Amino acid sequence: MTYSYIIHLECPKCQTTYTDQExxxxxxxxSPLLVRYNMEEAAKTFKKRESH
Ligand SMILES: [Zn+2]
Known part of the structure; x- marks a missing residue:
């Protein structure tokens, strides 16, 4: 659950992308890879939590 929003890893230097299975x-x-998150999915969940 904690990692469900991770979509891929991305290099800030050369923009190469890797899967989160790397x-x-x-x-x-x-260069160290940056973790990219699926913010859309995360936002949906946060909305759900805020609603009644
Ligand atoms: Zn790179």
Whole structure:
């Protein structure tokens, strides 16, 4: 549940993207990968929680 909003990992340097299944969070260029979240899905859930 905690990780359900992660869609992929992205390199801030060369914009290469990896799946969240990637074991090493390092790009082939040596830069650490950033985790991208599915904000749409997260927002939906937060809305649900706020509503009655
Ligand atoms: Zn890279």
């Amino acid at each position: 074991e090493q969070h390092l790009c082939e260029c040596g």
